[in-house]
Amino acid sequence: LLMQQKESLNKAREALMVAELKNKSNELTNFALHLGEKTKFLEELKKELKLINQLNEESREARIKDLVFNVQQNLQIQQELDEFQKTMQQVSEGFAKKLKTRFPNLTKNEERLCTMLKLNLSSKEIAALNNSSVRAIEMGRYRLRKKLKLDQEQNIVGFLQEI
Numbered sequence: 001l002l003m004q005q006k007e008s009l010n011k012a013r014e015a016l017m018v019a020e021l022k023n024k025s026n027e028l029t030n031f032a033l034h035l036g037e038k039t040k041f042l043e044e045l046k047k048e049l050k051l052i053n054q055l056n057e058e059s060r061e062a063r064i065k066d067l068v069f070n071v072q073q074n075l076q077i078q079q080e081l082d083e084f085q086k087t088m089q090q091v092s093e094g095f096a097k098k099l100k101t102r103f104p105n106l107t108k109n110e111e112r113l114c115t116m117l118k119l120n121l122s123s124k125e126i127a128a129l130n131n132s133s134v135r136a137i138e139m140g141r142y143r144l145r146k147k148l149k150l151d152q153e154q155n156i157v158g159f160l161q162e163i
Contacts, residue, residue, distance in 0.1 A: 036129070038080070039131075052067070088119075096115065099163055106147060117141070144156065
């Protein structure tokens with residue numbers, strides 16, 4: 001009877017941990033998407049600032065006021081990035097240990113890429129988060145596949161989610 005209670009308690013704890021991990025993972029994915037939108041906003045802002053330079057003074061002042069308002073709404077990107085990294089570390093602690101045990105030759109960047117792929121982020125989203133090109137991420141995925149010794153048919157995301 002005592003053994004059954006301990007086993008039941010362990011199963012309940014494990015289920016709670018799985019649910020918590022899934023919740024954090026979803027939170028992280030949503031956050032990554034939000035960060036991608038922020039990056040897009042900043043790129044558009046840069047283009048707009050270049051165009052403002054060509055306007056007459058009256059139009060320029062009005063447009064600058066609009067931009068200041070938009071910037072104030074989107075100012076917290078660095079704080080959000082720090083928050084994202086903390087959440088990613090929480091989600092990836094157990095995963096990183098298992099990954100390092102199975103594949104000790106992975107670099108820190110490859111481990112980070114594995115974590116983001118495990119969270120089912122697209123190459124575009126990963127590129128936005130790492131401030132790099134989609135092509136660089138795709139090349140990283142290709143190299144990672146080789147290090148993990150995956151076949152062409154194997155889905156890298158599915159493989160990582162099983163670890």
